[in-house]
Amino acid sequence: MPRRIKYQGGSGPFGGGVRARVDSDLGGEAYRLTVGPDGAEIVGGDEAGIFWGRQTLRQLLGPDSFRRAPIGDPADVPYVIIEDRPRFGWRGFMLDVARHFMPKDGVLRYVDLLAAHKLNVLHLHLTDDQGWRVEIKRHPRLTEVGAWRRRSRRGWGRLPDWDERPHGGFYTQDDLREIVAYAAERHITVVPEIDIPGHSQAAIAAYPELGNADVVDVAAVEVKTDWGVSPNVLNAAESTLRFYEGVLTEILEIFPGTFVHLGGDECLKDQWRRSPAAQARIRELGVADEYGLQSWIIRHFDRWLAERGRRLAGWDEILEGGLAEGATVTSWRSYEAGIAAALAGHDVVMCPRQTVYLDYRQSGDAGEPVPVGKITTLEDVYRFDVVPPGLAGTPHEARVLGAQANMWTEAAETPQRVDYQTFPRLVAFAEAVWSEERDFESFKRRMDAAHYARLDALGVAYRPPEGPRPWDSRTGAPGQPR
Known part of the structure; x- marks a missing residue:
């Protein structure tokens, strides 16, 4: 309506x-x-x-x-x-607190910002190669070791350019219960993400037995200090499955929502190809190859969550090697993966990087701080069509639960930088997922007439419509423009 x-x-x-x-x-x-x-x-x-x-x-x-x-x-x-009334039931925002930790008060502030814009899902990216941010009481080294890295890459690029200060932090379970309760009062569901089997270097640094010890010196693995995809992935042993079942048991006690996100993306297979243990596991399970092994791991946890009344969500790589029966796909690489998942009878959350990755640069201006990705303007986000043409008007359209905008923080080291990247584009996204009928010129007039002033009142350090200010840039920090 x-x-x-x-x-x-x-x-x-x-x-x-x-x-x-x-x-x-x-x-x-x-x-x-x-x-x-x-x-x-x-x-x-x-x-x-x-x-x-x-x-x-x-x-x-x-x-x-x-x-x-x-x-x-x-x-x-x-x-x-x-x-x-809203067009979609899933109107989300993903906040990456693994690459750069955001203290609890900052997350609570973002809950208020989502509520003010009628967004109703906060997807918290809690674990990655560069940091583990959730307390797990049965595995304390996940935060004692995994929540801290000794230094951080400054910007992007191949040349050595480091911030030599240690970085880290984590949320206690009570911190997360507070965030969940605060969000629930504002009709927002918090979806936790625990990344497996890739993006797991911080967990392996804390517990080396999770790694592929027959091909890697796992004792030498540290929390990743650089960005990009790590070759260090989980092994497929039964003990590793039990370890993560324990992790997820505690996650379910904290997060009462239906969905638990298990990542499943960018899992490099090189260690499994070289690992005699992984190859023996592939033969034992009767799967075709390393892609089948990853699929088997995802399917295992899909069943495990379903037995407890929950649903698995994962990035669109979980389509590779066969999709877990009850899984919901968050389609990030393109629209095509979301279309394929919906046609196969799976629910989809659309978040294509081409349009709704908020870490991407907002213009070609040299003052944009650490320019990452392709230029994605306010208008680009506003014109985001959640339902792609391949699904629109078909029975499969109902499989599209909605969409989310993703804010990755490799190049956003402070809450102010997160604000700059997120706003005002999240305002445009909020209207795109709420309203079917849209008019960008009308939206611009409303932004200028009132909504920038609302953001000022909320204390948001947004990107001004006229472009970056001199203090917004990070002079000398290399970017990764496309």
Whole structure:
């Protein structure tokens, strides 16, 4: 249902309070907001709908309504009736806290920013080669060792350019329970990601027995200090499966949502090809090759999660070697992988790097900090079509749960840099996943008229529409433009 706005005529200072009630006939997350001289009434299809209606009311109340305490006199509001509902049920944002750790307060702040933009999924990328960020009590070395690296690559590039300061941090289980509860109050689901079998060098540094000891000196493996894909992947031993079952048992106790993301991407197969143990495992399992071995691992955890009432999600490489039966695909490399998964009867979350990777540079300006990837402008993100032509209008379209924008942090070492890369493009993304009918010129006018001021009130260090400021750049830090 497209948003319907009916102007009742007139406006006035808002001071009449807010009345709210649920009418399930409206449908999940839908709302009807009525504003008049006596205040506002919000009717929601459920509690989430009421909450999203409140966010729309905040917009009507002006930028100062986004401050943490009221200032000035009550704002004038137009007397309107607005009926609205989201196009998709999965409106997500992936935050990579593994490459550069974001303290808990920063994550809670991002929960508020997602809520203000009616986004309802926070995908936390908690583990990678460069850091393990979640406390696992039965395996304490994952954070004692795996949460810290001795130095970090400065920017991208092949020439040595290092920040020699150690970097690290992790969330205690109670920290994560707090984040989950805080998000739930704002009708946001937190999806944890524990990466397997690739992107696991930090785990192997902490517990060398997880690595391929017959071809690698696993005792010498450290938490990865550089970016890029690590050759150090998990072995396929039963003991490694039991180890990660223990990890996931604790993850399920922290995160009550349906989905657990297990990565499954960029798993280099060289060590498995050279490993007698891995080759024996391939023969034992009766799979065709190393791709089949990865698929077998993913299928194992797909079944393990399903037995506990959960669902596995993974990056689109989990299609290789045969897709796990209950898996949901987060399609990052292209639209084509998402189309293939949907046609095969699997749910899909679209997040193609060509359009919604927010770490990608925003212009060709030399002042862009650490230029990464292709140029992806505000308009590019706004014009993102969640349902690709290969699925639109077919029965398989229903397999598209929605989409998410991904913010990888190899080149974003501070919360300010994350803000710069994320906003205002996340605003454009939020409208793309909420509304089917869109008009970029209208969006630009609304950004200029009000929404940049809202971001200012929220304290967001966004990229200005006129381009990077002198202090936004990182002079001398090499990039990886495409």
